[in-house]
Amino acid sequence: MKNIGETIQSGDWKGEKHVPVIHAPEKVKKGEAFEIKAIVGEKIPHPNTLEHHICWIKIFFQPKDAKFPIEIGNSEFSAHGESEIYNEPSVSLTTKIDKSGTIHALSYCNIHGLWENSIEISVE
Amino acid sequence: MKNIGETIQSGDWKGEKHVPVIHAPEKVKKGEAFEIKAIVGEKIPHPNTLEHHICWIKIFFQPKDAKFPIEIGNSEFSAHGESEIYNEPSVSLTTKIDKSGTIHALSYCNIHGLWENSIEISVE
């Protein structure tokens, strides 16, 4: 029996369609708002049907010297064909931080489970 | 006793900081992805503290001839000062629709309750 953390998969988002790609500036100013965009399937689209879709992406930030990641935001993709409406697994948030650290994205496919990715960001 | 729908407030987002503003194209092509951006406090910023903040924005779409609105997405703003991280009440989603209709935004302040706004969008 694995614990839930061990089931979280990762990889190169350019080759594995489930891995969330995170777009954010490399450097930001302390306390100045910037955008974080997370997308599943940017290069190789993931299915978006009632039977098989990305349900949500969570974004966390862990400052360099912090023990724990803090959840910044959670975005749920709710429409997958109802009334011919499709919400793509892509979200942009606007955030302020005051220390360098790691942005994590955690996403969930209703068939293929949990996937993650992360990038470094520095505060100047 | 009011029902919950009657407690939902609205107004001019340029004058009332709780009202979500919705940015989307006036016209989109059938089945072609476009961006919907919803923001609380774009003109007059809303507080973003542990004590008082915007918790979430939900986006719905109701095609012209449909009886019910369909939820497109739900975005939660989770960080309000933890480790000096602040998530602003702003979200962009990417959506496909195939009929003209109404985009609704519904948002929630932990002190001032539920607020809404809507815009029309046409499919050509």
Added chain:
Amino acid sequence: MKNIGETIQSGDWKGEKHVPVIHAPEKVKKGEAFEIKAIVGEKIPHPNTLEHHICWIKIFFQPKDAKFPIEIGNSEFSAHGESEIYNEPSVSLTTKIDKSGTIHALSYCNIHGLWENSIEISVE
């Protein structure tokens, strides 16, 4: 064009399967934890399939003298047949309040939109 609040439907939960029923004590003690249970389809079951299901129930509480309802909890029902797992639209939460008021339940069906119900509770 209706606003989103006007699209929220209600009715007698014994006859209309979408209306959430709320179970809670009539009287509770100030600051003492009690259970709120909200169910969609207790009497007439609602479908629970990928194509048609209840997505979430939110519970709010509005103290008698308060202007706005406060969200107590949000429960999402995520599995509707994936790996033969079905989550029924039923949730129990444990809450403390210190004034009499109204408990509201707001729920969402991916086909039939938003539904609500409410009950009074008194604090002694």
Added chain:
Amino acid sequence: MKNIGETIQSGDWKGEKHVPVIHAPEKVKKGEAFEIKAIVGEKIPHPNTLEHHICWIKIFFQPKDAKFPIEIGNSEFSAHGESEIYNEPSVSLTTKIDKSGTIHALSYCNIHGLWENSIEISVE
């Protein structure tokens, strides 16, 4: 830099207040509804204040022979003192499964990050 899965903490829920305890029958009948209750702080209560609280618990189920865990439900605890309302970090869901496997709970404290626990359940 750790990935997000490596930041998920666990332990004995009787001694560590963040670890979610999961209550469910040891054996259930195939396709027959049963209750899963997940609680943070059942033995040693966790703080429930605006500054420090449990934000959510997610429940997953992974059938024995399945590669990935499926999310059953997500419960958010939204009120931490607003209008003197407190939602305790406890949730009950009602679920049907048709194979033996592992129930996982994943929870999040706004100060101390992600925590998990799991139990086995068999279908007869």
